[in-house]
Every structure is written in structure tokens, then in C-alpha cells.
Amino acid sequence: MRILIADDEMTSLRLLERTLERAGYEVTVAKNGREAADCLVGPDSPRLALLDWGMPELDGPGVCQEVRAQHSQRYVYIVLLTSRGSKQDIVEGLESGADDYMIKPFNPDELKARLRTGQRILHLEDNLVEAREDMRFRATHDSLTSLLNRGAILDLLAREVARTTRERGSTVILLGDLDHFKNVNDTHGHVVGDEVLKEIARRLVFSVRSYDLVGRYGGEEFLVVLNNCEVSKALERAEQVRVAIANLPVATSHGSLSITMSLGVLASAEWKSLPPEDILREVDAALYAAKAAGRNCCRLALPTAIRNPVLTS
Amino acid sequence: MTLSRNMPLEELIDLPDLLMRVDNDRELLLEIVDIFKQEFPRLQWELEQAILSHDLPQTEQRAHALKGMLLNLSIQGGAAAVAEIERRARAGEPAGIEESFADFADALHGLLPGIDAYIAGVPL
Numbered sequence: 001m002r003i004l005i006a007d008d009e010m011t012s013l014r015l016l017e018r019t020l021e022r023a024g025y026e027v028t029v030a031k032n033g034r035e036a037a038d039c040l041v042g043p044d045s046p047r048l049a050l051l052d053w054g055m056p057e058l059d060g061p062g063v064c065q066e067v068r069a070q071h072s073q074r075y076v077y078i079v080l081l082t083s084r085g086s087k088q089d090i091v092e093g094l095e096s097g098a099d100d101y102m103i104k105p106f107n108p109d110e111l112k113a114r115l116r117t118g119q120r121i122l123h124l125e126d127n128l129v130e131a132r133e134d135m136r137f138r139a140t141h142d143s144l145t146s147l148l149n150r151g152a153i154l155d156l157l158a159r160e161v162a163r164t165t166r167e168r169g170s171t172v173i174l175l176g177d178l179d180h181f182k183n184v185n186d187t188h189g190h191v192v193g194d195e196v197l198k199e200i201a202r203r204l205v206f207s208v209r210s211y212d213l214v215g216r217y218g219g220e221e222f223l224v225v226l227n228n229c230e231v232s233k234a235l236e237r238a239e240q241v242r243v244a245i246a247n248l249p250v251a252t253s254h255g256s257l258s259i260t261m262s263l264g265v266l267a268s269a270e271w272k273s274l275p276p277e278d279i280l281r282e283v284d285a286a287l288y289a290a291k292a293a294g295r296n297c298c299r300l301a302l303p304t305a306i307r308n309p310v311l312t313s
Numbered sequence: 314m315t316l317s318r319n320m321p322l323e324e325l326i327d328l329p330d331l332l333m334r335v336d337n338d339r340e341l342l343l344e345i346v347d348i349f350k351q352e353f354p355r356l357q358w359e360l361e362q363a364i365l366s367h368d369l370p371q372t373e374q375r376a377h378a379l380k381g382m383l384l385n386l387s388i389q390g391g392a393a394a395v396a397e398i399e400r401r402a403r404a405g406e407p408a409g410i411e412e413s414f415a416d417f418a419d420a421l422h423g424l425l426p427g428i429d430a431y432i433a434g435v436p437l
Contacts, residue, residue, distance in 0.1 A: 009378055010348045011385040015334065018341050054377055083381045105384040108336055 001119060002026045002046035006036035006063065007081075008055045012104065016050060016081075019108045023115075033058025037066040040076050047074060047122055048115060053082035053093065061096030068097035075125050077118035081106060142216040144194055145201035153215025153223050158276040160213070160225050161268055170269035172234040174224040174241060175283045176204075179260045179295040181220040188254045195252045196259055200245060207244035208237075222261075231267040238265040238298040246296055260296035262287060271303055316390045316420035322431045324390075325424060331387035332435070339435075346432050349386055350425060356382060357418070360395070364414050372410065373402035391421050 003025045007013045013029060020027050028046055030036035034057040040049055049067075051060040058066070060080050067076050080093040083104040093101050099121070100114055140152035148156065157173065164171040178184075178200065185193040197220065204214045204222055213225040226237055242263055249256035264287030266279060274282070286301035293299060335341045356379045363371035376399035383392035394417040401410050 009381045009385075010352050011345050011382050014345060014348060015341070015385055018338070018344075019336065022336070052381075054374060083377065083384060104381055105334060105387070108334065 001048060002028060003048040003050065003115070004028045004030060004036060004039055004046040005050045006030040006033065006055060006060070007050075007052040008032060009052065012052065012081075016106075016111075019111065020050075020115075023112050025115075032056040033060065033063045037063045040067045041070045041072065045074070045076065047076050048118055049076055049078045050081050050111075050115075051078060051098070053080060053084050053089075061093055061098070064093075064097035073129075075122065077122055079114060079118065081111075142201075145198055145216050147201050147205070147222070148213060148215035150215065150217055153213060153217065153225070154276065154280075156213050156215075157223065157225050157279070160227060161274070161276055161279065164228075164268050165273055169228055170231050170267055172226040172229040172231075172237060173266045173268065173279060173283050174222075174226070174238050174298075175217065175264045175266075175280070175287045176222045176224065176241065176245075176261045177263075177287055177291070178220040178245075179262055179291075181259075184257060184259075188252065188257070192252045192254045192257075196250050196257060199250045199252075200259065200261070203244045204241065207241045229267070231269050234265050234267040235298055235300055238263045242296065242298055262290035262295045263298040264288070264290060264301060265298050266301040316394050316416060320390070320420050320423075322424065322427050325388055325421070326431070327387040327389055328435065330389075334385065334387060342432060342435070345385065346428055349382065350428065352382060353379075353425065360398070361414065361418075364398075364410055367407060369402045369405060369407065373399050376402060388421075388424075391417060391424075394420070 003020055005013065005016045005020065005027060007016065008031055013031070017027050017029060025048075028039060030039055033051075033055040036049065036051060036055070037058055039045055040063070051063055053060040060082065064078055064080070067078065078098045079100040079102060080098040081102045081104060082089070082093070085103040090101050099118065102111065102114060140149060141147065142149045160171050178196070181193070181196070184196055200222070201214070201216070204224060208214060208224060208226065211227055213227070215223045217223040224241065229237060242261055245259060245261040250259050264283040264285070266283040266286060268274065268279070271279070271282070282301040286299045290297050290299040331342070335345060356375060360372065360375040360379055363375050376395045380392045380395045380399060383395065394413060398410050398413050398417070401407070401413070
């Protein structure tokens with residue numbers, strides 16, 4: 001594990017460096033507080049730090065305060081190691097954000113034991129962060145396809161539409177539905193149906209840009225939000241998605257299956273401040289039109305004024 | 314431990330404590346002594362200058378640094394003497410600081426010239 005040691009007194013620095021190297025740590029050295037703070041808030045910083053109190057440019061408590069003010073995702077466990085040993089100093093040091101306080105001169109065994117405590121706490125913190133991220137993912141993603149789930153994609157759609165309206169840009173929304181998917185389940189069983197859904201999800205993700213959003217809207221329905229996509233490109237992009245699904249049969253445990261998708265398409269710039277629920281209604285109508293047109297095709301949702309322009313004489 | 318003029322090194326340095334500190338590593342011991350020989354005169358001179366110019370914050374800071382170094386070499390009596398200088402400087406009590414420094418300098422007068430030979434004879 002990497003550890004930062006910061007001390008401007010050379011015998012302390014060397015004793016610490018050697019003691020910690022022997023204990024298996026990868027040691028980074030800072031000779032003043034400024035160097036230490038910059039190192040600890042930088043990318044890929046050490047997560048254990050041993051700081052002296054009195055250092056040029058920035059003292060140990062000052063380093064603690066800077067590190068804590070960053071609210072970094074990765075917690076840094078800080079031990080203040082100083083010859084200031086009054087109760088008042090200890091309180092002040094811990095209040096500045098240090099996790100532990102040791103008084104110089106250090107006993108090597110005690111120092112190593114305290115650092116092992118720090119490592120245990122960092123390990124616990126890692127586990128908590130991992131569990132939190134896992135829960136966050138489960139709460140916002142579909143367990144079968146790992147796409148955004150219905151709630152998450154609708155939230156993001158509302159945000160994206162609001163942003164687009166504010167910035168007078170354009171977002172394109174695709175609502176896709178697999179054609180005759182019920183037949184897949186009825187003929188080959190739900191296990192194969194699930195295999196198809198997973199492969200379709202994968203193809204959807206690979207057919208759009210990394211910053212576009214793809215979610216599972218319902219059973220075999222998928223919602224795609226194409227950020228900053230021009231109106232003129234809407235049908236072209238939808239067609240790319242359709243082709244990515246239809247072009248290659250899907251390999252399943254029951255052999256290859258030809259799968260197609262019908263898509264409703266809506267470009268937000270053609271609609272004035274449409275709320276998300278109305279967008280969904282309109283794009284659903286366009287999807288219905290694609291189904292009615294024979295499936296495996298895309299249909300664009302257009303406002304009445306564009307569909308039936310008022311003619312003036 | 315109370316300091317006295319020209320104290321012998323075996324009384325100035327707590328050898329078992331020093332060996333524990335370097336984990337009985339002769340190479341590290343020699344390295345630390347070498348750093349000490351380079352740094353100690355500079356820190357002592359800086360402390361003296363701060364005292365002579367009646368700069369209490371600087372006196373406190375230099376005494377603090379010197380104390381840390383002496384503790385690392387297990388020179389507890391010397392460390393206690395500069396700790397007293399540090400305490401007085403921090404408390405804003407200049408009286409007695411010059412005398413304490415003079416006693417400290419007297420006691421550690423033989424430290425640098427003799428330390429190499431002393432450390433060389435340490436059985437490890």
C-alpha cells in the first residue's frame with residue numbers, strides 16, 4: 001500500500017521511510033505541507049498519510065483541513081506524528097481532520113500497528129462504497145439487460161428534455177419494440193426470450209454514442225435518448241439502430257433467430273416545450289404507426305401543424 | 314535526565330532506545346547519525362540566532378525542530394532542555410532562555426566530535 005510521509009526534519013523522514021519500507025509500504029516523501037496537500041488531493045493519491053505538525057508553507061493540521069475540504073471520493077487516512085504532546089494539541093490536531101495522533105519519537109511497532117488500523121478502516125470504507133455503488137446500480141438498472149430501468153430512463157429523459165429546451169437544442173427520442181417477441185417466448189421459452197433481450201440491449205448500446213441513454217422501458221420495449229441530435233438526423237439515427245438489430249440473427253441456445261424492431265421517433269425541437277409524458281404519448285403513437293406500416297421500420301412523430309400545415313392564400 | 318557540562322556520550326544517548334528505534338539496523342543507524350551530524354549544527358546555530366535576536370516565534374519553531382531531531386537520536390536530556398526553551402518561547406517568557414541554551418550547548422559540546430567513534434563501537 002502507498003503511504004505519504006511529510007516531515008521537514010531529515011532524521012525523522014529517513015527513520016520513517018526505512019521503517020515503513022521494511023513493513024512493506026510504498027513510500028512517497030514530501031518535505032513540506034504544501035507538497036503533501038497537493039499530493040493527497042491529486043489523482044491516484046496515497047490513501048495513508050503520516051504528517052508532521054510543524055512544516056514550512058503549510059502545517060500538518062492545515063494539510064488535514066485542505067484534504068477534508070476536498071470531500072474526495074477516496075478517503076485518506078491521516079496520522080499526525082508530532083512531538084507536540086499536550087492535550088490541547090491532540091484535540092486541535094484531531095479536530096483539524098486527522099484520524100489518529102502519535103507523539104514523537106515513535107515506537108516502530110506502535111506505528112505499524114496504528115497504520116494497520118488505518119488500513120482496516122480504509123478497507124471497510126472501500127466495502128461500504130462498493131455496496132453503495134452496487135445498490136445504486138441495482139436501483140437504476142434492469143437486472144436482466146443491465147440497461148437503465150424504466151424509472152431511471154424516464155428521469156433522465158425529463159432532465160435531458162428540460163436541458164434541451166433551455167439551451168434551444170434538440171434531443172431525439174426513440175421508442176423501440178421488438179416485433180412478434182411473444183412468439184419467441186411462446187415457441188422457444190422465456191430463457192431464450194431473455195437471451196434475445198440481453199443481446200438486443202447489447203446491440204442498442206453499441207449502436208449509439210457513449211453519452212446517449214438507453215433504457216428498458218417495458219418487457220420488450222426500449223427507450224433511447226440521443227442527446228444533442230439534430231432534427232434532420234433523427235430518422236437516419238433511428239434507422240441505424242433498426243439495422244443494428246435486424247442485420248444479424250441473434251444467436252441463442254435454441255439456434256439463431258431473426259429479430260426485428262419497430263421504432264417511433266421524436267425530435268424534441270419540433271415540439272414546443274412538450275412535457276415528458278406527452279413526448280412518450282407522441283412517440284408511442286409513432287411506434288404504433290411503424291407497427292401498422294408492417295413492422296421493422298421507423299416512423300417520425302410530427303406535430304399536427306407540420307403534418308397538416310395551414311395553407312394561406 | 315539533567316544535563317551537565319561535557320556529559321559522556323553513553324550518558325547523553327539512550328543506546329537501547331536508539332537501537333529499538335532503528336530496529337537494530339546498523340546501516341540505518343549510521344545513516345541517521347550522518348544526517349544528524351549535518352543537520353544538528355545548522356539547527357543549533359539557527360536556534361541561537363533566534364534567541365539572540367529575541368525572536369520568540371522563531372525560537373519556538375527552531376527549538377521544536379531541534380527537539381524532534383534529538384529525540385530521534387534518543388538524546389532525551391538534550392531534547393528536554395530544548396523543550397523547556399520551546400515552552401518558554403511559546404509562553405512568551407524570554408527570561409532564562411539564554412541561560413538554558415548555554416547549558417544545553419555546554420552539555421552537548423562533545424557530542425559531534427565523539428559520536429562516530431561511539432556509534433562504531435556499538436555491538437550489533
